[in-house]
Every structure is written in structure tokens, then in C-alpha cells.
Amino acid sequence: MANDVNTVVVNLAGRIDSNNANDVEKDILLKLEQKDNYAVILNAKNLEYISSAGLRVILRVKKSHPDLKITEVSTEVYDILEMTGFTEMMTVEKAYRVVSVEGCEEIGRGANGTIYRIDQDNVVKVYNNADALADIQHEREVARLALILGIPTAISYDVVKVGESYGSVFELLNARSFSKILSTEPERFDWCVKEYVNMLKKIHSTIVPDGKLPDMRETVLEWANFMQDYLPEDKAKKLLALVNEVPYDNHMIHGDYHTKNLELQNGEVLLIDMDTLAIGHPIFELASMYNSFIGFSETNHEIIKKFQGFDFETGKAFWRASLSMYLGTDDEKKIEEVENKARIIGYIRLIRRSIRRKGLETAESRKEIEYWKSELLELLDSTDTLLFSTNELQVEAVKENLPTVLSFIEEHLEENGCYPKDRMQIAIAAEEIFVNIANYAYAPKSGKATVRVEVSKDPIRVIITFMDNGKPFDPTKKSDPDITLSADERDIGGLGIFMTKKMMDNVVYEYKDGKNILTIEKILK
Amino acid sequence: MTYPKKIDLHMHTVISDGTDTPSEIIEKVKEKGIELFSVTDHDAVKSSALVKQLLKKGDPAFVPGVEFSCKDSEGRYHILGYNYDIDAKPITQLVNTGHNYRIEKLRKRLDFLESEFSFTFGKQDIDALFSLDNPGKPHIGNIMVKYGYAKTKEDAINNYINRFHSKNEYVKPDDAIKSILLSNGIPVLAHPVYGRGDELILGEDLVYRIKKLISFGLMGVEAFYSGFTSKLQNEVLSLAEEYNLLVTAGSDYHGKNKMVTLGDTNLNSEENYPQSLKRFIDMVYNKK
Structure with missing residues (x-):
């Protein structure tokens, strides 16, 4: 490191022991004379050995210069510093092994x-x-x-x-990236989609403690602000309003989630390249995914081939299939709607990036930017919110969350035009099942429950799946209560599942991968 | 009782290898606001006797001290002795033995310098060396510089004096501990993880050492020390707790000879002192 204005670098060399510790100390103090406010770096590149007498010298320097840092420390010296607690007291940077990546x-x-x-x-x-x-x-x-x-x-x-x-x-032992798998084993496409989406859901359901990761919303707001000078005023305003409307969300997003950053190692899927980790609404993630598979290569299909190893069509198909699974719907319209929301953020990022990197000088970049901009303007006309919902909800399995669960289910039924009577029956069944999970699955502790709603048409069929990781319990096995008895005489508990079975067309319990999975199905007339 | 806010139980004067006289060190202790102190010269009790005489009413509380350099077949140890009876025979005898070893070593060193490099010194300088309380390498080094045999004191020590190796007689740790105990004093192991000079003793080695010294009668360890990181300090404190030892706090101040600040012991006066330290303070206060 170069000598900055406010940094003094002192080189330590050879051995420091009781024979020369005093000389070394004097030498250091001489160099630090009248430099009380300087940051002190002891460069240990050539230091071979340090005895306890030498350690005490460092400790004394540290006392007069609390921001002392030791750099380029050999493994041997580092071990001594670690054993004696020096590494906890001050910044100690190891010497770096030199590695060549030529031909790798x-x-x-x-x-x-x-x-x-x-x-x-x-x-x-x-x-x-x-x-x-x-x-x-x-x-x-x-x-x-x-x-x-x-x-x-x-x-x-x-x-x-x-x-x-x-x-x-x-x-990373024998690991293969998903990009490699997709480009060499096309028959594993569906498997890749499934694992890719599983990991994505896992990331998006992870709550991050406050202040640990940057907020992606702020970054996107910055992009939207940057765009103010490049869009007509009304469009620029709308863009800003759309981003502003996205609420704060403390769930994790990866920020660069494409198939090169997912590795398969000994049957386990690993997420890598974590430096872009942030918190935020999943729409921000989808935007970056859209760019990875489509956005970056939209005007030049060769780019994705170079970057991911598979062609543009494969990338596009993978993106669509993943988005469909992530949203839990085959409805092309719904998928396209969410894709368009992702594209808005995706394009403003691409435009800003292109302007900042290449400027508007070259014909090529001008053409690129013009294309993204025209798409963006169209999207801004047809989009009223960046928010979207998936068909899956994960909540803490506690009674207090019942209203959240019911309104989540209700929202999906409403969209599909169910009759109020059916909606009420479904709500009663859902309430029985969720309360049952909240009361018993994790007792006396608590845990998570996942609710998934699937609606298919012709005829309209509603399938709701409840999942929890609690104690295995099959409610369908509970014997039906004797409803001829008076209220006082009946067993508590059996009635709920009885009603559920009566009102639904199908109730199936399964215990799989450590999960209770209860599926209820209703066919609507 | 209220315990002294600032303590330093480990410092050196000109009687050994420090640069402050006993009266200077008293002034500095007062300046630093130290409320309880001890002077611990190497193998000498003279400074403690002098300080005791110099102290006036209202001065900080004082505990007589000494630091013996000890060695046995398994290593070196610095054993501190506190609150002994200054005129007690066992400790003064040990000081004399130590002094005689040093005089013997001085003689051998001077012989070596003469036979190996033909460095000779005038009678006056030699007499002055032998009359010192604690003549060591720095003293010979200074005279060599005066005669032009070496450029600096460090040059003299590193390139000439240190070439001399011989089997020296050392005070044994068990003798030091026994003499301190027999003089009604408290034997304490100085900076336990630093054997002496370059040694670093941790983990099992440290436990072994401490157990051995306990079997000789060791009563305490110096857990608060200017040269300790918090990790080292905690290691010594937990050993003190495990073996029910007293604990002391010292800077090892040497005046201009070492860049140690008087009163710097890493003991946090804002926090409640550990019981082991309180017990030590109780013992020295009650004896008075």
C-alpha cells in the first residue's frame, strides 16, 4: 500500500526478540514522532519470527496509536498473533498467497x-x-x-x-453450475427449474435482521431518480411513483440470481456469489433475473451464449418456466403481467448502466438505449403497480396470523370469480386446518406454516395445500364424531376435520420430507 | 471497604534496571494518581526499604516488593515477593546470594571481553561496576561505549557481550518462594505467560508451571499486566480462579528503559475488581 497522507508504514523484518526488541521499538517510535494522528501500519512482509518481547513492543505501539494495523503477516507469525489474542485487538491482515488463473x-x-x-x-x-x-x-x-x-x-x-x-x-468439490447442466444435459431442464425455484423461494422467505444487508429499494429508487432526465416528465413521475409504492421488505434477495450462481455439489444445491445480497421486495429480484436471461441479450442473442453457455431460446424458456413455478400459475396472462413489472426495473437498470459505461456516443449504444426506452415507455403506460402476489404464503403458525391466511386465500378466490357460498366453506375449512397447525404442530414451541392456493379452470377447481414441519399428524385419521350427541358430550377437535371433509370434495394427508402436507380440494359448480 | 482506584504493583528503579530514583518514582506515582503501589527491583529489596523511609503521611499506600529472576531445569520465572518483613533474614540472604551470582557473572563477562576482544577498562570503572547494586549488560555496554569499543550500548550488548555463554548460577524458584514465605511475604508469579524475555507459555505448559510453583507455595499470579492482551489476561484470571490464587496488577515500568507507562496495568478501575485481587489488597492492608 502506498504511503497515504495520513498513514505511516513501518516495515518489520527478520526476527524480533529480546535481543533487538528495544531497537525495533526505538525505530518505530522515531518514525512515529509527531505523527500522533496518523494511521499506523506495521508491514510484516519480511518478518520471520516474533517473540513475546516483540509482541510487547507491538502492544505498546498499539496503546499510543489505537488504530494500528499489521499487514502481510506470514502464517507462522499470524498463528502467534492469534494464539495471544492480538488478532482480536487489532486488524491483522495475512500475507496473500499468489495464485495464477492462467488456463483455468x-x-x-x-x-x-x-x-x-x-x-x-x-x-x-x-x-x-x-x-x-x-x-x-x-x-x-x-x-x-x-x-x-x-x-x-x-x-x-x-x-x-x-x-x-x-x-x-x-x-467447491466436483461442483457443476446450473448453466453447465442446462447446456450439456438439456433433459434435466425441468429438474433445474424446480431446484432453481426452490432455492429462490427459500431466499425470499428468509427474514434478515435489521441493518445486516443493504436495502435494494434504495438502489432502485436511485435508478429511478437517474432516469428522470431521460424520460418525458409524466413518465418519469410515474416511474418514481411505482417504485415508491413498493413497500419496505426485510426478506432476503440475492441480487444476481442466475444459473451460473447456483452450483450442484454432491447432490446439494449451493448458492454462490453472495456479494450482491440485499433485502427487498421480490420484484427487484425478478428484474435482475429477467436481465440475466433476457434483458442483457435482447438486442444481441450471442451475449447469453457467451455468458451462460446456453442459447437465448433456452434462457428465455428457463426464465418463463421458473417464473410460472415461482408464481404458482400456468396462466400466461398472469405470468406476462409480472414479467412486465420486472422488465420496468430491468430496463431502467440497463439504460442507466449503458449510459454510465458507454455514454450516448456510439451508434450501437444509442440504438440499444432507444430500444429499451421505447419498451419502457410502453410498459409504463400499461402498468399500474409493481406489486404482485404469489400463490404461496409462509407465516408463523400462530392464531394471530389466521386473518392473514384467510385474506390471502380470499384474494385468490376473488380473482377467479368464486361464489360467496363456496368462498365461505373454503374459509371455514382453512380456518380449521390452520388453527389445528397453530395449536398442535409445534407445541409447545412455534414454527412456520406454508399455505399454497392453486386454482384451475374448466371446471374451476381450488386446491389449497397446508404444509408444516411439525410433529407428524394425520387429521384425516381422526374418527368422525358422533353428531347425534349433545354439544357437551362430543369430543373436542374431531368436528373440525369432519366438517372439512363434508364441505370439500377431497382431503388428502401426506407426510413427506419431514413435512405434514394436507391438501383440500373443491370443485366449484 | 473501598478499594484503591488505581494500582501498580510492578515497577523498577535505578536500584535495578529502571531509570528513576526511589524519590523520583514516588513523585511519579503521586502524579499518576496511583493509590496503592509497590517497587519491585530485580533481586533487590533496598529500594523498597528506601521508599518506605521516604514516604510521608498522606502519600499513596505502599507495599514492599521484589522480583527474583529464577531458573530451574524447566525454564525461567520471574517471582514477585510482596509485603515481606524488610529486615527478615531469609529474603536478605537470598538477595545476597543473587547479588553474588551477578557479581560472579560480571567477573566472567569482563574476563571474556578481555580474552576474546582485548577490551580492558580502568580500575575506577571496574570498581564502579562492582559497587552497583545490580550490575548488568547495560552497565558494561555504557562503559564500552565510553572507551570506544562499541558505537552504542545496543551494539556492545548484541555484538560483544551476548557472545559470552556460560552456565550461570541462578536462584531456584522454590528457594525464592520459600524465602518470601519465611519472611512473611506473598509470592506471586509475574506475567505468567511470558516466562522471561522471549518465552511464551500458554495452555497446558502454563498450567503445569503454575501447579509446580503452587506446590512450592506460590500464592498469586500477576493477571493484570501492561503487556497482556485481553485474551492473555483472561487466561491467567481463569487459572487464578481454578487454583484459588491471589491476583495482582502491575505495569513493569522501567523509566526510560522501556516504553511502559507507569500505572498501565490493563486493570479497569470502573469495573468491580475480581475477588482474587480484592483478597490480595485486603491482605496487604490488614498487615499494616
């Missing part, structure tokens, strides 16, 4: 870096930014956070020097 297979590429396989078991993510140590630190922290919150990911175990830049090394 590129297995991933993200917004901030490129991932190469360096040997059978390890990959290195090389950051684009030359001074990437802060980025690396950030990614390590968010990856650790994601892992704690239950998202399977790889965590870097070493930082290395790659040419002029830095890289972070991960263990």
Missing part, C-alpha cells in the same frame, strides 16, 4: 468478479476491483450471515493475490 476454467461470472476453478477441489473468485479487500471482507460477512440464516452457500477460507487483483478461495 471460468465457471462463473458476476457483477464484481469472475470465478475460476484452480484445482479439483477449489475455486477462486477474482474481483474486478483492484483494491478489492473491502469487497472480499463484505462478501465473507454476508455469506456467513446467509449460512446462519439457513441458505446453503460456500464460504471463502482464504484470500489470495491474483495478478494485480485479489481473489477469494472457496472449496
Whole structure:
């Protein structure tokens, strides 16, 4: 690191022990004379050994310069500093192993870096930014956070020097990215969609503690503000209003969720490239996904081939199939509606990116921007909200959430024009089942319940699925109550499921993958 | 009782390798607002006797101290002795033994410098060396610089004096601990994780050492020390708790010879002191 105005770098070399500790200390103090407010860096690149006498020198320097930092520390010296608690007291940066990626297979590429396989078991993510140590630190922290919150990911175990830049090394054994699978084993397309959407739902159902991740909403607002100068006034205003209307959401989004960032390792699906992790409404995620599969390559179909290894048609089909599964509907109209919302944010990002990178000078970029802009203007005319709903709701299984569950179901039934009588029967059944989960599934603790609503037409069939990870319990097995008895004499509990069975056309219980799955079905006349 | 807010039980004067005289150190202790202190010169009790005489009414509370450099077949130890009877025979005898070892070592060093490098010194300088309370490498180094044999004191020590190796006689840790106990004092292991100089003793090695010294009669450990990180401090504190040892706090101030600030012991006066430290303070206050 260069000597900044307010930084003093002191080089430590050879051995520091009781023979020379005093000299070293004097030397350091001489260099720090009249530099009380300077940041002090002890560069340990050439330091081979440090004894306890040397450690005490560092401690004394630390006391007069609390922001002391030690850099380029060898593994041996680092071990001593760690054992004695120095690494907890001050910033200690290890010396970086030098790694070459020449001739290595590129297995991933993200917004901030490129991932190469360096040997059978390890990959290195090389950051684009030359001074990437802060980025690396950030990614390590968010990856650790994601892992704690239950998202399977790889965590870097070493930082290395790659040419002029830095890289972070991960263990990734025999892993294959979803892009690779899609381009070499097209027969696994459906499997890929299923796993890709499962992971996406897992990310979007993860609540992030306050302040741990940036808010994507703010970033998108910044894009919308940037667009103010490039759109007609009324359109610019509408754009801003649409983004403003998207509520704060503390669920996780990945931010760069495409098939190169999903790896299959020993049967386990891992999410990688975590530096874009944020919180926000899922529409922001869908926008970035749209760009990955379509937006970036819309005017030049070769781009996706180069980037993902599969062609534009495959990418488009994958996006559509994933979106359909994510929304839980085959309804083309509904899918297109949500896609259009995603495109609005996707295009403003592309336009801003293109203007900032290439400017408006070249004919090529002008053409690109014109295309995105015309699409955007059309979309702004036909879109009144960026919000959308999926057919799945995950809530804490507590009675207080019953109104949320019922209004979620109601919303879907309304959309499909069900009669009030049917709606009431479905609501009664749903209430019985949800309250049952809330009371018994996790007792005495609590846990999550998922409710999925599927509606198909001709004839209209409503299927509602309740899932929980609680104790296995089959309510359909409960014997029907004797309804000839008076209210006082009846067993409590059996009545609910009895009514449910009576009112629904089909009630099926299944215990699978540690989940209670109860499905109720009603065919509407 | 209320405990002193600021404590420093480990410092050196010119009687060993510090640079402050006993009266200077009293002034500095007062300036720093230290309410309880001890002077712990290497292998010498003279400074404690002097400080005791110099103290006036209203001055900070004082505990006589000493730091013995000890060695046995398993390593080196600095053993602190506190609150002993200053005239007690066992401790003064041990000081004399230690002093004799040092005089013997000085003689051997001077012989080596003469035979190896033909460095000789005038009688006056040699007499001055032998009359010192605690003559060591820095003292010889200074004289070598005066004669032009070396450029600096460090040059003298590193390039000439340190070439001399011999089996020196050392005070044994069990002798030091016994002498302190027999003089009604409290034996304490100084900066336990730093054996001496370059050694770093942690984990099982540290436990082994402490258990051995306890079997000799060790009563305490210096857990608050200027040269400890909080991790090291916690390691020593938890050992003190496990083996029911007293705990002390010291800076190891050496005046201009080391960049240690007087009173810097890493003891947080805002927090409640551990019982082990309170017990030590109770013991020294009650004896008075």
C-alpha cells in the first residue's frame, strides 16, 4: 500500500526478540514522532519470527496509536498473533498467497468478479476491483450471515493475490453450475427449474435482521431518480411513483440470481456469489433475473451464449418456466403481467448502466438505449403497480396470523370469480386446518406454516395445500364424531376435520420430507 | 471497604534496571494518581526499604516488593515477593546470594571481553561496576561505549557481550518462594505467560508451571499486566480462579528503559475488581 497522507508504514523484518526488541521499538517510535494522528501500519512482509518481547513492543505501539494495523503477516507469525489474542485487538491482515488463473476454467461470472476453478477441489473468485479487500471482507460477512440464516452457500477460507487483483478461495468439490447442466444435459431442464425455484423461494422467505444487508429499494429508487432526465416528465413521475409504492421488505434477495450462481455439489444445491445480497421486495429480484436471461441479450442473442453457455431460446424458456413455478400459475396472462413489472426495473437498470459505461456516443449504444426506452415507455403506460402476489404464503403458525391466511386465500378466490357460498366453506375449512397447525404442530414451541392456493379452470377447481414441519399428524385419521350427541358430550377437535371433509370434495394427508402436507380440494359448480 | 482506584504493583528503579530514583518514582506515582503501589527491583529489596523511609503521611499506600529472576531445569520465572518483613533474614540472604551470582557473572563477562576482544577498562570503572547494586549488560555496554569499543550500548550488548555463554548460577524458584514465605511475604508469579524475555507459555505448559510453583507455595499470579492482551489476561484470571490464587496488577515500568507507562496495568478501575485481587489488597492492608 502506498504511503497515504495520513498513514505511516513501518516495515518489520527478520526476527524480533529480546535481543533487538528495544531497537525495533526505538525505530518505530522515531518514525512515529509527531505523527500522533496518523494511521499506523506495521508491514510484516519480511518478518520471520516474533517473540513475546516483540509482541510487547507491538502492544505498546498499539496503546499510543489505537488504530494500528499489521499487514502481510506470514502464517507462522499470524498463528502467534492469534494464539495471544492480538488478532482480536487489532486488524491483522495475512500475507496473500499468489495464485495464477492462467488456463483455468471460468465457471462463473458476476457483477464484481469472475470465478475460476484452480484445482479439483477449489475455486477462486477474482474481483474486478483492484483494491478489492473491502469487497472480499463484505462478501465473507454476508455469506456467513446467509449460512446462519439457513441458505446453503460456500464460504471463502482464504484470500489470495491474483495478478494485480485479489481473489477469494472457496472449496467447491466436483461442483457443476446450473448453466453447465442446462447446456450439456438439456433433459434435466425441468429438474433445474424446480431446484432453481426452490432455492429462490427459500431466499425470499428468509427474514434478515435489521441493518445486516443493504436495502435494494434504495438502489432502485436511485435508478429511478437517474432516469428522470431521460424520460418525458409524466413518465418519469410515474416511474418514481411505482417504485415508491413498493413497500419496505426485510426478506432476503440475492441480487444476481442466475444459473451460473447456483452450483450442484454432491447432490446439494449451493448458492454462490453472495456479494450482491440485499433485502427487498421480490420484484427487484425478478428484474435482475429477467436481465440475466433476457434483458442483457435482447438486442444481441450471442451475449447469453457467451455468458451462460446456453442459447437465448433456452434462457428465455428457463426464465418463463421458473417464473410460472415461482408464481404458482400456468396462466400466461398472469405470468406476462409480472414479467412486465420486472422488465420496468430491468430496463431502467440497463439504460442507466449503458449510459454510465458507454455514454450516448456510439451508434450501437444509442440504438440499444432507444430500444429499451421505447419498451419502457410502453410498459409504463400499461402498468399500474409493481406489486404482485404469489400463490404461496409462509407465516408463523400462530392464531394471530389466521386473518392473514384467510385474506390471502380470499384474494385468490376473488380473482377467479368464486361464489360467496363456496368462498365461505373454503374459509371455514382453512380456518380449521390452520388453527389445528397453530395449536398442535409445534407445541409447545412455534414454527412456520406454508399455505399454497392453486386454482384451475374448466371446471374451476381450488386446491389449497397446508404444509408444516411439525410433529407428524394425520387429521384425516381422526374418527368422525358422533353428531347425534349433545354439544357437551362430543369430543373436542374431531368436528373440525369432519366438517372439512363434508364441505370439500377431497382431503388428502401426506407426510413427506419431514413435512405434514394436507391438501383440500373443491370443485366449484 | 473501598478499594484503591488505581494500582501498580510492578515497577523498577535505578536500584535495578529502571531509570528513576526511589524519590523520583514516588513523585511519579503521586502524579499518576496511583493509590496503592509497590517497587519491585530485580533481586533487590533496598529500594523498597528506601521508599518506605521516604514516604510521608498522606502519600499513596505502599507495599514492599521484589522480583527474583529464577531458573530451574524447566525454564525461567520471574517471582514477585510482596509485603515481606524488610529486615527478615531469609529474603536478605537470598538477595545476597543473587547479588553474588551477578557479581560472579560480571567477573566472567569482563574476563571474556578481555580474552576474546582485548577490551580492558580502568580500575575506577571496574570498581564502579562492582559497587552497583545490580550490575548488568547495560552497565558494561555504557562503559564500552565510553572507551570506544562499541558505537552504542545496543551494539556492545548484541555484538560483544551476548557472545559470552556460560552456565550461570541462578536462584531456584522454590528457594525464592520459600524465602518470601519465611519472611512473611506473598509470592506471586509475574506475567505468567511470558516466562522471561522471549518465552511464551500458554495452555497446558502454563498450567503445569503454575501447579509446580503452587506446590512450592506460590500464592498469586500477576493477571493484570501492561503487556497482556485481553485474551492473555483472561487466561491467567481463569487459572487464578481454578487454583484459588491471589491476583495482582502491575505495569513493569522501567523509566526510560522501556516504553511502559507507569500505572498501565490493563486493570479497569470502573469495573468491580475480581475477588482474587480484592483478597490480595485486603491482605496487604490488614498487615499494616
